[in-house]
Amino acid sequence: MEQRVMEKKDVKSFIAELIKLYPAVYGPVAKGKSVVFDRLKDAGEAKFSYTRSILPPKKYLMPQQECIMKFDMPPNPKAESVVEFEDQVIVGVHPCDIRAIKLLDMIMNGGNPDDNYNKRRGHTVIIGIDCVPDQYCYCSSVMDLRCTDGFDIFLTDLGDQVLVDVLTEKGKEVISKIETKPASSTHLKKQDELLEAKKKLFTAKFTGPAQLLPLELEGQWEAPVWEDMGKKCLSCGQCVLVCPTCYCFDVTDELALSMKKGDRVRKWDGCQLAGFAYVGSGENFREEPGARVRHRYHRKFKYHVDSHSMTFCTGCGRCWVHCPVEINLVEISNRIFKREAECKA
Amino acid sequence: MSKPRIAFFDFSCCEGCQLQVLNCEDELLDLLALVDIVQFREAMTEADWNFDIAFVEGSITREQDEPRLKKIREAAKLVIAIGACSGMAGINAIRNAMPVDKAKEIVYGNKKDAFESTFARPIDTVIKVDGYIPGCPIDRKDFLRTVQALLVGKKPPDHDYPVCQECRLRENECLLTVGIPCMGPITRGGCDAIEPTFGSPCIGCRGLVSEANIESCKQMLEKHGLTIEDISKYMTIFNSFQKEEKHA
Known part of the structure; x- marks a missing residue:
């Protein structure tokens, strides 16, 4: 990795240059009291001092809704897959969301690689940015x-000044658009100090190591925490819809009003919505909200850790902020750790 | 094959749902390529009783409504309830909480005896209903999707997911996160979260999702500073009609 430095006053002209050079540049912009990732038309629109966006930048790799196939109905049936992508830069991505994209890269290249995701990913430049945590951030408990x-x-x-870590060839090309100097040991030391200082800012923390949760969860399938959370859960699905590592979707065929042609559309779906595990025979194999909460938790802290050795929660805090009844994975995790501790005592 | 014939009817309502059908301006010609409209008081003079699908708006509030509704049921192969009034008695049902005479007095004053009115009910308390298009008013796209589904013999969409789903996908700022009480988490979607998108909270016009956690939702609204009276208003503006009342 190459490390360089640019003057902070040059960041704006750097973004302006990117807007000139790339078909699409996305970055964090204000929406009401919140922040969302949106297309930057002007470098001044970007709001880099944000905590978290409503939806994660994953939406530019796997949009909320996309047409994946166009078809014609009989008598001349025809079907053609659709993959839409363009060269794009996502600027201002926080470490939690960068990690989430890394996790999605793994999933989307598993057994049945996802062409739409991978094409977009291949045409994407990611410019990360450091951040300051608030009371809902807990990345320090789940990642480096x-x-x-x-x-x-x-x-x-x-x-x-701004320290620039340049990791890839694409990164080298992007940074060549602006004047930078090699970073000195003073700059690197400052970065280390900032990371040390950041560690102290977290108020939401796991009481045990996240990597141990797959073990801690053993024997806790019937733990009271699931029913307690199930009683509170409104099944509104917001937690999974704002999650940067969730990738579940539903596929529907939408006929044009002419009834002669249509689009096959995929749209984000999520396991906390009551109908997610509802199957054709009329059964719902996760009927109770508590069972759904438990499933989501295991997806984040057990199943994927077993199969990919990675925790699928990045501590971004979106689910916590959006939950109308304040269900959060920190509280659940700490109750999981606690009950184990009681059993051992 | 001749085109399916559809007809529109209304009982106690504002006829706003039928207006939504007329508001499908860009799609009306395409719609007419698929179906013949044979009765639609809001749009045409002719009234043909030979039809396949009846779309019925409005609540049943008078005794004389019942034979008319039954006649529609007999004539139609399929009956679809359109709007909150027809599907769940909606706003009309608010008055069920007080004696009919008192409700009439509030609305008609000293002319109250000139009007007949009883208990407000959804149409499925009188006849069998084959499908529902919820909302106050109905969503135009939802109406067109339902017509399409019926034409290909599919079950119409039931949108049994909360308003929050579409609201989050549109990346609206969640009103609950900025301190505005909203019924989105337990209200049936399919409206593309039109209210929260423009800054007003959802008040439940599409009915509750089938697994609504009402108790937890009440506690949540209380935390947002609503009194029991406020919460009761939120919960009953559209959703006061209880299933048991259907047999009353």
């Missing part, structure tokens, strides 16, 4: 704070 891969370049605000 130092962002070492999953991006093309990563920016760390050092005050008057």
